[in-house]
Amino acid sequence: MLDVQNLVKTFAGSKAEGRGRVHAVDGISLHVDEGELFTLLGPSGCGKTTTLRCIAGLEMPDDGVISVAGRTLFSRADRIRVPANERGLGMVFQSYAIWPHMNVQANVAFPLQVLPRAKRPSRSQIKERVERVLAVVKLDHLSSRQATDLSGGQQQRLALARALVMEPPLLLLDEPLSNLDAKLRDDMRFELKRLQRELGITGVYVTHDQVEALAMSNTVAVMRDGKIEQVGRPRDVYEKPSSRFVADFIGTSNFIDGVVEAKEGSSYRVRTDDGMLVVPSDAAFQVGDNVVVAARPEHIELTTGSNGGAPNAWAGRVAVRSFLGEVVDHVVSVGSRELRARCNSKVSIPPETDVTVRFHEEAFSLIPAGE
């Protein structure tokens, strides 16, 4: 469906950066299947929005090939550069970009009205299609309302309707939920996901919010400094981060440096400063490799009383406890380090209590050191 090969986009650097070119997107390749929602996830400045804008045609890449449904939209080698307004893609902007001088209906009708005369539907067809798409996003009762009178969530749905009215082969979404308040964002997330799955929309979704990325996508690509760090299904990326950056960016992790001491079946014995860990991993490590063990705090169990010393069960002492409603976070001192453990709200251990820190196997992922 969408194919991006070796996409490069540079910007002129500022004076401080020595007037060189800054690689905002540094050789990205990706593939999105029909009906799939593909998410570009990363911190600000990682190049995710620039990638999306290159696909949209709003930025001109320096190199690479972009094609949608077999049609080449950009190719440096073949000197193909289809302008944004001829690509026929739908896009939802971060600010929604609702035109304030038009009402709801006029906003949605615009993409159909500006089609070349030969392809333009008749007036009644336009009206019908506008009504249909407004019904899909549940705005049909507001069609003659001035666009600026809509609430944030309604504007969001209007932007979606406008992007969908052309029935584009590909929908681009640039942090569409980031301007909504937390509660509404949760609702819209499900709403958007339902619509995407029901209508079979192929989409590229840009966000810096890992929760959004995990909840919505079929595939997540974590980006860093203009490159894709890891691509995979949300669960795989979460449970098997391939680098420290990914483990840190998605969810929270405790990072424990160590050295591989032995391979035991499908697990590795890792020696750390504070004790032994037995970590299951598919990756190939050699004995003596420096590694980082990333341990998810929600799979660390605390029990009062200290009988630590065994692998994956360390002795520690609670330093800080904070009640977060659904869960209780504990910071536990173990030897020289502090570990974070996220317990269900029934477990609440006061500070200065000796505890046993038990790592469940699913807490772990094993990452090569030095990244």
Added chain:
Amino acid sequence: MVAVAERSVQARGEALRRLLSARNLIVLLVAAAIAYLALVPLGFLLWQTFVRGGHFTVSAFRDAYGAVGLGTMLLNSFVFSFGSTIFALVIGTALAYLLVRTDVPGKSLMYAASVVPLIIPGILHSISWTFLLDPHNGIANTYFIQKLGFGAFNVYSLPGMIFIEGLHLAPLVFLLMVASFRSMDPSLEESAIMSGAPMWRVFFRVTLPLAKPALYAAILIMVVRGLESFEVPAVIGLRNHIWVFTSRIYDALHALSPDYGTAGALAMTLLALTSLGVWWQSRLGRRARAFQTVTGKGFRPRPMPLGKWKWPAVAFILAYFFVSILLPLLTLGYASTQLYYSPPTHYTLTHLTGANYPSVFHDPLFQHAVKNSLILGVGTATAVMLMCAIAAWVVVRTNLPGRWLIDNLAFTPLVIPGLVLGVAMLDVYLRLKWLPIYGTLWILFIAYLTRYMPYGMRYAATSMFQIGKELEESAMMSGAGWFQSFRRIVLPLLVPGFIAGWIYIFVVSFRELGSSVLLYSPGKEVLSIAIWQQWQDGLLPQLSALGVMLVGFLVVMVAIAYKLGARIGVRET
């Protein structure tokens, strides 16, 4: 291989087609027009002043400064502009502080007073003060100053000039400082108060230092304005030969044999001075932005209770309002009801006449002037705003190489005083025989276009910045081409700023005197020229009647602008 080559040929044809698209042609046309307007007069002025018979020379400067008595004129110019700046700064800043930061009553009066420069053209303002402060029969002298036992104040002096110019500039300072006080984060002051500092200490240690960039900017703007001012030096200064740059330039061109060399040399010097001022101010502006202590956000600071200072403050505001608006307008109104001007006495006040008004209408000069002013006002405002809308789009939205050049060129005329522009335009169009617009309205049109281009650009660019980039991008994503998205998205959203800028340019074009006075020709007078001629002919009652009607018309226009402003946000400066 063949297929690839074919495709690349096709791509090249495509690229050429894009290059010659409507968008690029329009952009190119606008850029060329702006460059022409900004550069040609300056180029000719330079050429004319420095090149004689194909050689570089500074003889024009030698002639100019040899004949004039450089010292006195320079001194007068600086005393005049700095004096009026200080006067305006004190009044304007005090009013602004009272308005934004205190609970003083009568704030609407201050706003009303702030539009004075818009509705009372400088020439009318200056003339009305000659009625008031003439050493022999000035109304204020006879009925107020001399009654208090002082000697008559002679307005035809440097202090008189400073007083009148300062009064006219004060509203500008007021508006600049209001903006600055408004944009100051009150939490900066509040945190000083929480640290235990008393009010006065907060003012001197926090408020004033924070307002410093705005103060410096205001000083530079006012000094430049003072140097450029023509009305006051001409109306007030000429009588006792108090020469400044502008009056000297005018004099050089209106001598029996016009001396273009001297006028050019003086104009160049003046231009250098004003450019320096504007350059310095923009540098200050950049530095101030770098500090970021004063943010662009609008705040609603808690007004400070004035307590026992309330009534002195009110008296100050009332006095200002009376002196800057009521007195000049009442004087003009009174003068317009007399057959022959003389100061008000019981006799004159009981023998008022309305005869001047109909007679003004029958005056062919007036008829010309109204027609020409309207044509020029509408034409200039429309042309400037259309041109600047496109230029602003290029500057704000595109990343075309050289777009900063368009921006800078469009703002260049800001440093050109009206009179200097007049000198330069004379130069251009007396030489360019193939463009015979001297003696037509076109030369005035081009002069006005040049002068108001920066204002149009400011209005257009500000509104363009307010239109989110994504609004246009989403039109592109919806399949709209450049022309469609400009016409259906950008222009409609630009309308408020467009109208505001249009009215502003329309209004200020009516008071333009500096370049008109050099460029008009018989039959092509505008209203400000009509007043200027009647002043020179001593037709004071007729002039006053004309002035009263002009002020009335401008009040209506400004009121419309403000009425729309409630919806569209007319900016005052």
